[in-house]
Structures are given as C-alpha cells and as structure tokens.
Amino acid sequence: MSEVKGWACWQEPYNAYEIGTDDQIVNVGNRSAFVRSIDGTGQFGAIMQKISADKFRGKRIRFSGFLRCKDAQNGCGLFMEVFALFPENNPLRALDNMSKRLVSGTMEWVKCELTLDVPDDAYGINIGARLLGQGQLWIDGLKFEEVGRDVPLTDEFCRYPSEPQNLDFKDS
Numbered sequence: 117m118s119e120v121k122g123w124a125c126w127q128e129p130y131n132a133y134e135i136g137t138d139d140q141i142v143n144v145g146n147r148s149a150f151v152r153s154i155d156g157t158g159q160f161g162a163i164m165q166k167i168s169a170d171k172f173r174g175k176r177i178r179f180s181g182f183l184r185c186k187d188a189q190n191g192c193g194l195f196m197e198v199f200a201l202f203p204e205n206n207p208l209r210a211l212d213n214m215s216k217r218l219v220s221g222t223m224e225w226v227k228c229e230l231t232l233d234v235p236d237d238a239y240g241i242n243i244g245a246r247l248l249g250q251g252q253l254w255i256d257g258l259k260f261e262e263v264g265r266d267v268p269l270t271d272e273f274c275r276y277p278s279e280p281q282n283l284d285f286k287d288s
Contacts, residue, residue, distance in 0.1 A: 149256075
C-alpha cells in the first residue's frame, strides 16, 4: 500500500484496499489521491484523516472536492464526521457520508460538497472519501472551509421534513 502524507487507509477487511496518489488522472491539481480495491473481497475502503475540532467549534464547515470513479458498482463518496465528548455512548454528533447520493459505476469528475455544524463540545473531525465494494475512486481539489449559516446543512442526522408527512396514509 502506498503512503499519502497526512492521510490513512481505513478499510474492512484489512489489506483489501490501497490508497495512493496519481499524477496522470487529475482534475484541478497536479496530483489526485485514490482508493482502489485490491482483490474484490472488501466491504469498504477509505482515504481519511482526523483533525482536531478546536478551531471549528461553533462554526459551520464545508468539505468539498471532486470525485471520479471506475467500476464502483456499490458507490463511493466523500464523508465528514464530527465527534463530541457527550453523550459518551454515541460521540458522533454530525455525519454526512453521501449515503443517499453516492456516485457509482464509471464517472468523470463530479463536484461533491458536505456541510456540517460543529458543536461547542466537539473534539474531532474525520474527513475523506470511501469506496464501497470493488472499483476505484479518485479525489482532487479538496477544500475544508468555514461557511456562513446561510449555507444549507447536508448532515444526515438533521434531515427532517419541516412538517409531518402523509398522516392519513393517502399517498402510499
């Protein structure tokens, strides 16, 4: 497995994926990073990094970039997770892993954006890109930035309709 400074390979099972950099397949930079299944037996592989939430507490942040995939039959996407100290039984406080909008198959570069609030008790943020099952994904042009409260959240924990839906069950 290649090493990518500042990034780690998170995978299930171990040794089913590799991460690395690519100077040939790029979008906006001089180099992209990739996640590739090695033997087709893996559930998921990700390139990720963990950062402290200290500078981002109480702020809305966006993680964005371009994603490209080849033969990603189960899909792939960026992800961002925010962890807090309390409650201790479930420290995950905000999450967007693009589970409802994964990129799949073979696609050229697609812009992806994730926006989450970082609570005041947050201690860590994980960012990266994951590949489910077989295939390969590339990421390029990544940005991590504070945004205004006018930017809508993509948090999968906060996706609630504004009003109750179909209370009489007529729309089935």
